[in-house]
Amino acid sequence: MTANQLYEQIKAKRSCLCVGLDTVLEKLPATLDGEQYPLFIFNREIIDATADCAVCYKPNTAFYECYGAWGWQQLEMTVGYIKEHYPEIMVIADAKRGDIGNTAARYAKAFFDNMPCDAVTLAPYMGRDSIAPFLEYKGKWAVVLGLTSNASAADFELDGDLYKKVIGTAMEWGTPDNMMFVAGATRPEMLAGIREICPDHFLLVPGVGAQGGSVAEVAKHGLNSKCGLLINSSRGIIYASSGSDFAGAAASAAGSLRQQMANIFE
Amino acid sequence: MTANQLYEQIKAKRSCLCVGLDTVLEKLPATLDGEQYPLFIFNREIIDATADCAVCYKPNTAFYECYGAWGWQQLEMTVGYIKEHYPEIMVIADAKRGDIGNTAARYAKAFFDNMPCDAVTLAPYMGRDSIAPFLEYKGKWAVVLGLTSNASAADFELDGDLYKKVIGTAMEWGTPDNMMFVAGATRPEMLAGIREICPDHFLLVPGVGAQGGSVAEVAKHGLNSKCGLLINSSRGIIYASSGSDFAGAAASAAGSLRQQMANIFE
Numbered sequence: 001m002t003a004n005q006l007y008e009q010i011k012a013k014r015s016c017l018c019v020g021l022d023t024v025l026e027k028l029p030a031t032l033d034g035e036q037y038p039l040f041i042f043n044r045e046i047i048d049a050t051a052d053c054a055v056c057y058k059p060n061t062a063f064y065e066c067y068g069a070w071g072w073q074q075l076e077m078t079v080g081y082i083k084e085h086y087p088e089i090m091v092i093a094d095a096k097r098g099d100i101g102n103t104a105a106r107y108a109k110a111f112f113d114n115m116p117c118d119a120v121t122l123a124p125y126m127g128r129d130s131i132a133p134f135l136e137y138k139g140k141w142a143v144v145l146g147l148t149s150n151a152s153a154a155d156f157e158l159d160g161d162l163y164k165k166v167i168g169t170a171m172e173w174g175t176p177d178n179m180m181f182v183a184g185a186t187r188p189e190m191l192a193g194i195r196e197i198c199p200d201h202f203l204l205v206p207g208v209g210a211q212g213g214s215v216a217e218v219a220k221h222g223l224n225s226k227c228g229l230l231i232n233s234s235r236g237i238i239y240a241s242s243g244s245d246f247a248g249a250a251a252s253a254a255g256s257l258r259q260q261m262a263n264i265f266e
Numbered sequence: 267m268t269a270n271q272l273y274e275q276i277k278a279k280r281s282c283l284c285v286g287l288d289t290v291l292e293k294l295p296a297t298l299d300g301e302q303y304p305l306f307i308f309n310r311e312i313i314d315a316t317a318d319c320a321v322c323y324k325p326n327t328a329f330y331e332c333y334g335a336w337g338w339q340q341l342e343m344t345v346g347y348i349k350e351h352y353p354e355i356m357v358i359a360d361a362k363r364g365d366i367g368n369t370a371a372r373y374a375k376a377f378f379d380n381m382p383c384d385a386v387t388l389a390p391y392m393g394r395d396s397i398a399p400f401l402e403y404k405g406k407w408a409v410v411l412g413l414t415s416n417a418s419a420a421d422f423e424l425d426g427d428l429y430k431k432v433i434g435t436a437m438e439w440g441t442p443d444n445m446m447f448v449a450g451a452t453r454p455e456m457l458a459g460i461r462e463i464c465p466d467h468f469l470l471v472p473g474v475g476a477q478g479g480s481v482a483e484v485a486k487h488g489l490n491s492k493c494g495l496l497i498n499s500s501r502g503i504i505y506a507s508s509g510s511d512f513a514g515a516a517a518s519a520a521g522s523l524r525q526q527m528a529n530i531f532e
Binding site: 022024060062063065066067068069070072073076096097098099100101103104106107109110113114115123124125126127128129130145148149150151152153154155156157159160162165166169 | 288290326328329331332333334335336338339342362363364365366367369370372373375376379380381389390391392393394395396411414415416417418419420421422423425426428431432435
């Protein structure tokens with residue numbers, strides 16, 4: 001998937017919504033009790049209910065790994081379902097991987113060969129070796145952590161503006177067609193500074209909703225001429241209702257976020 | 267497992283060897299063709315052949331994830347086998363995870379509840395939130411990336427001595443009984459500086475063997491009064507022979523490394 005293809009989809013849907021599939025067994029409605037693959041069934045319903053609003057799905061691997069091979073299988077089923085039924089929608093494996101070169105190549109294989117993900121989130125601490133193998137896949141993306149949405153981003157990322165150094169350095173390794181950066185919505189004013197460093201790159205913006213960030217603030221500081229934003233919401237959409245009407249409630253919550261994005265596309 | 271228990275094992279075996287289980291299908295001997303779980307069978311043979319020399323096994327998750335749920339299952343079987351047959355040997359999941367708090371808690375569940383690992387390697391970029399959930403498990407360990415063994419550690423870790431800041435900050439979050447640091451053998455002279463920061467912590471030292479580091483140099487700069495080192499070798503041991511004699515060759519390679527460690531215990 002190219003940046004232009006992503007932008008065309010954003011314009012067509014009038015949405016830059018990424019839905020985070022952080023699915024946990026304890027929060028599934030009782031109607032899914034007894035299913036062989038409940039995480040997948042839940043995700044499938046959420047996907048079908050939100051695909052008209054979403055340009056991206058982002059399953060976080062932690063939520064599947066914690067159920068072992070059975071969870072990993074349902075992650076594979078989820079990614080496979082999206083790319084079979086909605087091939088135009090981007091799938092980002094939110095894995096935050098990062099390792100030495102020959103090991104990073106194995107992670108790239110896991111997400112790009114063994115699963116048809118379009119993108120993987122990556123931790124930059126170990127430097128270029130840990131990112132480069134992902135950039136060798138044509139049409140695939142490395143989503144590098146820049147400024148994250150959590151409170152303790154202050155420990156290292158904000159220390160001496162490390163996040164700016166990371167973004168400025170990493171952008172030299174790829175292009176706006178195969179690299180984007182994570183930039184949290186919980187510090188929206190800093191998005192403007194990030195935009196100065198990388199005016200052309202897409203930013204994946206978590207932290208809207210449950211974590212407190214607002215769409216309007218993100219758009220104000222983060223937009224570029226081709227939108228350049230993927231705004232993620234996870235819990236606010238997938239757990240909009242805890243009952244059997246979860247899919248309809250997710251559709252409403254996703255629609256409401258798209259409504260908040262409307263001024264982006266005026 | 268406590269630091270003292272680990273040290274007692276090190277003294278008893280006169281070894282601080284960690285064997286990295288970075289197992290790939292393409293390198294398995296032809297005698298394993300047709301096995302349902304070849305990665306596990308290979309690992310089991312390696313483990314049985316090296317358990318008298320090794321105080322630690324370290325499977326890297328990338329090498330299992332790249333085979334999807336089937337790979338993950340064999341990772342689980344490997345960890346289960348070690349803790350069933352050699353419960354005194356430490357198992358470190360080399361996963362280099364790092365995410366916001368509620369997600370990090372899921373990773374902790376994956377490695378400490380769903381699998382009986384003793385420790386997980388963790389990336390520090392996102393700060394305390396991403397490490398703290400692992401420290402809540404009694405007897406388990408967070409192994410935080412300090413200075414890694416790859417060339418591009420220079421990109422960020424060495425910039426302004428970030429690795430020293432990371433180690434100095436992270437050590438405040440845990441104790442020498444539940445936290446250790448990754449400190450690569452490819453820059454052994456820097457181990458002395460790391461020892462000044464954290465004199466009492468264990469260091470997990472990759473990079474000996476295929477990556478070029480030497481046991482003598484690591485010991486010279488990294489030892490403390492309770493050894494304080496876990497020296498890892500992966501490819502040099504598990505691929506010591508590509509034939510059906512792989513287990514015997516691994517035993518010899520592990521024995522040879524233990525021999526190099528002998529002066530540590532004089």
